[in-house]
Amino acid sequence: MPTLNPQVVSLGGLTPTYGAAVANTKIPCGERTFLHVKNTAGSPMTVTLTATGQVRGSVVADTQVTVPATSGEKLIGPITADLFAGAVDGLCAVTYSSTTSVTAAALRI
Template identity: 70%
Template sequence: MPLLTPQAVSLAGLTPTYSAAAASTTVPCGERVFLHVKNTAASPVTVTLTSTARVRGQLAADLAVTVPATTGEKLIGPIPSELFADPTSGNCAVGYSSTTSVTVACLRI
């Protein structure tokens, strides 16, 4: 899975660079890390962050966010380690129900 590198938001401003969404990617976890997802497809897209947290031995639910069709945009985050960090890589796995006409940027404030 490709890793999306966070782009730092600064006082000077940031013009984010967006990449085409891949079927699955990873992003670093952090209280200041967000995903900005844009969808220009004719159908909504579901973005799923895979949970790795356990409560009383049971895996916590994944986070599923729907990005509306045509001109939909969603900022998703922060992405806390205690909910989403893979035990091996420390990153969060992100999946998309469709990647057609979907772009994404990883941002850090």
């Protein structure tokens, strides 16, 4: 599973680089880490962040975000370790219901 490393937003500005979404990917967790997804396909698609956290012993549900069709964009986050860090690698697992005409960038502010 590839890792999408966050691009750091600075005072000088950032022009994010977007790459084609990969069905299964991982993102480093962080209080200031976000995932920006763009969908230019003719159908909406869903991004799922796999939750690993617990609240009072109950497992937290995965986060699912629907990105609208055609010119849809969603900024998702923050992707915090307490909710999303995998036990083995500390990374957040991300899946896309479709990757056709979908691009993504991890951002850290």
